[in-house]
Amino acid sequence: MALFDQGLLQVLQASVTGLEPGRSYVLALSRKPNGSGVLEPLAAFTTNPAGSAIVNALGPIRQLVQGERDVQRRYLVIAPVSTAGIGAPVQVQASD
Numbered sequence: 001m002a003l004f005d006q007g008l009l010q011v012l013q014a015s016v017t018g019l020e021p022g023r024s025y026v027l028a029l030s031r032k033p034n035g036s037g038v039l040e041p042l043a044a045f046t047t048n049p050a051g052s053a054i055v056n057a058l059g060p061i062r063q064l065v066q067g068e069r070d071v072q073r074r075y076l077v078i079a080p081v082s083t084a085g086i087g088a089p090v091q092v093q094a095s096d
Contacts, residue, residue, distance in 0.1 A: 009058055012042070016078055017052040019090065024081040027055045028089075029074035035089035039079060 014027060024046050028039040042057035077089035 006058075009060060012055075012057045012059075014055045014057075014076075015052070016045075016047075016055060016091070017050075019047045019051045019053075019078070020080075021047055021049045021051045023047055025053075025078050025090075026081050026086055027057060028077050028079055028086070030077045030089065030092070031072055031074055033075055033092070035075065035077040035079075035092035039077060039086055039089070040074070041086070044081060 012027075016025075016027075019025060024044065026039070026041045027043045027045065028041045030039055031037055042059065043055050045053045045055045047053050076093040078091040079089045080087040
């Protein structure tokens with residue numbers, strides 16, 4: 001994962017692997033370290049035949065993830081997406 005600072009915004013680029021091939025997922029933020037609760041989607045993507053993808057998201061990501069400026073810390077997660085909505089996270093950012 002790489003975070004490129006563009007002033008007030010950052011570009012997050014994540015290389016994700018170990019997912020189901022050809023399935024839709026979302027890179028999202030969770031307020032809980034285990035990824036439970038309401039998720040805030042950052043970017044939707046579909047995995048390639050090997051079950052991986054390069055995902056890009058743009059926004060105030062550093063401020064949200066670190067919990068700066070009186071904003072509650074959030075954790076990056078990857079969750080499957082279907083017509084029923086966003087499912088339970090299958091990958092969760094390791095917490096400190």
